[in-house]
Amino acid sequence: MLRLILLGLLPLGLAACAQWPGSVQGWRAGGAPAGHYDFNWQLSGDPSVAPLQVFSGAGRTWLQFAPGRIPPALFAQTPSGLQPLSYTLQEPYLIVDGIWPALVLQGGRHVARVERQAALPVSAPAAPPASTAAGRGGVPIVEPPGAAPLSSAPALPAPHTPLTRDDTPSRxxxxxxxxxxxxxxxxxxxxxxxxxxxxxxxxxxxxxxxxxxxxxxxxxxxxxxxxxxxxxxxxxxxxxxxxxxxxxxxxxxxxxxxxxxxxxxx
The missing domain is CATH 3.55.50.70 (Phage tail protein beta-alpha-beta fold)
Structure with a gap:
């Protein structure tokens, strides 16, 4: 009797297992491959047309809006002016092919901007003092006279140089x-x-x-x-x-x- 009950439940277990690949396939249909996504975007302008957040990766840009909200017109900021962009709406995301330095969203007189921020440069590790730097044999390394240290960063102004009014604001x-x-x-x-x-x-x-x-x-x-x-x-x-x-x-x-x-x- 117990064997008959187990044989009757076996098809139900197999049917339940068959449902799992379907859910995985539904995620893949979203077109969001696994990988690194950049959230270093800055939002500015009118909040009524601005997205909740923006991120990019895999050659695409995602703009997240509140569910049920109608997105405004979307443009890419180019040297020649604004270029209208087409997009795919997959709530709550508006997906754009490509990664643009700046995007403009406009609905009537309401305008918002999203700009991709440059990654902060990674500082090089500080060189040890000349008194402690040594070669393979423990001999201190002495720079030749007149040698200038190599650096990829521009020279900083002298500490006593005051800032003048001609300096433009940061933004x-x-x-x-x-x-x-x-x-x-x-x-x-x-x-x-x-x-x-x-x-x-x-x-x-x-x-x-x-x-x-x-x-x-x-x-x-x-x-x-x-x-x-x-x-x-x-x-x-x-x-x-x-x-x-x-x-x-x-x-x-x-x-x-x-x-x-x-x-x-x-």
């Missing part, structure tokens, strides 16, 4: 209390030692600032990144940089070379 920030793009650029120009007067805003109206964002420490890159948010707006504009450190902002369809029309210089 440029757009946000309150500035209410317009013109006010942001005027403050940035003053901090970076550039000239941006009211007449250098060659646009027929001010453009309001929506939200806040951080931009790279390079003045030109920060200005380009800020004004790139207007490329899909009703009044797109572009920056013009001149050799005498003057910044002008003109409509996107207008050339920066004023000599082609009026012969005047900024």
């Amino acid at each position: 440029f920030r757009a946000g309150a209390p500035d209410a317009t793009l013109r006010a942001v650029l005027a403050r940035w120009a003053a901090e970076a030692g550039w000239s941006f007067e009211p007449q250098h805003w060659a646009v027929d109206a001010d453009i309001p600032l929506a939200g806040s964002a951080d931009f790279p420490a390079d003045f030109k890159a920060a200005v380009r990144g800020l004004l790139a948010s207007t490329e899909l707006a009703d009044r797109p504009v572009q920056p013009c940089f001149y050799a005498n450190k003057v910044l002008r902002v003109v409509p996107f369809a207008q050339a920066c070379d004023r000599s082609a029309t009026s012969g005047a210089r900024p």
